[in-house]
Amino acid sequence: MKESILIAGFGGQGIMLLGKLLAYTAMQEGYLVSMIPSYGPEMRGGTANCIVTIADEKIGSPVAAHPDTVIIMNQPSLERFAPAVKKGGRIFVNSCLVRKGLDKIVQRELITVPANRLAREIGEERAANMVLLGAYLARNRFLKMDSIRESLREFIGKKGERLLALNYRALELGANI
Amino acid sequence: MRLIKGYPVSLKEKEFHYCPGCTHGLAHRLIAEVLDELEIREEAIGVASVGCSVLAYEYFNCDMQQAAHGRAPAVATGIKRVHPDKVVFTYQGDGDLASIGLAELIHAANRGEKITVIFINNAIYGMTGGQMAPTTLPGQRTSTSPAGRSSSETGFPLKIAELLSTVEGVAYLARVSLHDPAHIVEGKRAIKTAFEYQLAGRGFSLVEILAACPTNWGMTPLKALEFVRDEMLKVYPKGVYRRLEK
């Protein structure tokens, strides 16, 4: 069993955090994982993406030409990555920032999530990535919501109770989509 | 008869390969005497550079590393960081230090590496056969400035002591000349002070020594010393350029 998940958006949307969170949580659950970030100037404000592989057997290629799942947070990323998704794969889209081209998606499952709007409603638009993660978690085979919550607690640390609660809320909103 | 000065323990009893009238032998001896007097021969690690003094490791009777062209201050940095309690010095000519190795020199100085640099400035490349150096005087003929150095084409004598005088990591910086006995005594005092600054952990120290190269200058040894006195000292004034007070 193996899943490759590509996450893409603008730098600053928390793409790498999602990738690390998924990889770290999967590792804790006993899976083999790899996470490759895009690096270089892209990190600083341009587009950012990472690819996470979770498996219960040795991971060969840590890159995937045709990922099983993509989480798309902005328009350019849809255009760049959606066509590559494996047939039968899933495309999670932040529908607040991605409006064009959704009708072209065929033979893949499309899950649209108004992530920015939902995050804004709980007072922190920057939690849009967590809303999308919530939507993904509700539909994945590997990771439990509780484990992600536990990792988040470790990532954020004790000082961020308010931030933690906010992220939990964002995850829930996404999971309920 | 009474022996007033013997052969320094810090010099191996080996004949120098230097040309007649060359200042390197004298400079080696002064450093060796200072190592003896400060009783640091067994604590010293020297770094030889590339140039006429490339074989310095065969002369100094202490641990030595031979460095790539211009890199001695970086090599000395590596040694000193590993052995902060030892005395580390480099011995570099003007091609090595002022041309190819300027970056390594300035940054070691700026970091205040607690090393001592002995810089031999004879205004020419000796080992490769008398080519122009950054320190060559205006109008001076060399094998690569056969009509004399033209400053409009090839720049001006690079004044290392002046250049380093604003660098804050430098604790002691002096320019000396070895063209007559009085200046030799003064030069040795500067070398000793430079090592004392290192021993006290004050920072980077450098002594620029104006030196003669009769062979490549095409002069007799005596004329060459006069050239140092009459021409080089005008362009490169002697003196203490930086000295941190206690």
Add this chain to the structure above:
Amino acid sequence: MRVIVFIKRGALLMKRLMTGNEAIAEAAIRAGCRYFFAYPITPQNEIPEYMALHLPEHGGVFLQAESEIAAINMVYGAAGAGARVMTSSSSPGISLKMEGISYIAAAELPCVIVNVMRGGPGLGGIQPSQSDYFQAVKGGGHGDYRLLVLAPASVQEAAGLTAEAFVLADYYRNPVLILADGIIGQMMEPVTFEDIKPGENIAKPWATTGARGREPNIINSLYLDPEELEEHNRKLFRKYEEMKESEQRAELYRMEDAELVLVAYGTTARIAMTAVDMAREKGLKAGLVRPISLFPFPERIIRSTIRQSSAYLAVEMSMGQMVEDLRLAVNGERPVYFYGRTGGVVPTAEEILERIEILAGGYEGCA
């Protein structure tokens, strides 16, 4: 990253999720490296950053040098002074270090050098590449010398090989190069350091430590007498022969009955592994030899597969470099093909599979 403990299949392991760069740095510290000199360059900056943060905690020295040239010469000085020392860089920076590396090899000083390769030539790009293979395994700088070159294919292996590199460097009195690519450096994977222990401290009576009560030590690479230099070079090459005897390493993957043998190292080997799996699903008898030591090239292991193989396919992130060593090893006894992507483009398993299928179909000249 935080340390977690988890139990899988009965094994209790302390695992951390780290980038290859961080794991290399941590492994070096655990292996006893206490001096690190380097200059920033992408994609290896996490190594100096990690060292800057953690080496002082262990009483070590991190120094950001003014250039790669200065950094490698600081390594020369520190190695000559008897320390366990490392530097890291990426392709253009490694070119700058080559002068110093030649001196270090000539003076027989132990040290570890990490190259996290990016696309070249020139300033090239910053994406993963394997186009410094020639530079790494054929010497790289001037003169007759070799480096011991190890190529990790995972974060765990990057840690393990780095630690071992210090032991090998001390044993052979030779620089050891860790040849990784941008993906190995940037990728995060779980890694455990439990098996990594500081290697025993080999005595270094030759080091410059101050000549107290002994004759002076000299670290040098100058031999003006040609016969002396020839003798010195012969001595170096006896050492390289010993490496060839003792250090050839490779991993075999699905080679039991393989007929088409892929040969790839580093990240490319990981991708080739997936391509082999895909080929097997289609009933094609493909397998993989993954060189771990690049110098010495695992000739003997390649030779041991000749009888079963019909052809070899080298896959690299370059225009074809390792393939030359593969051809030397195969020595004309089987056809050797090549597939590569370059400039920072990473080959996909699908592309490699396509080549396997063409070869299985008996087409010639598919490179």
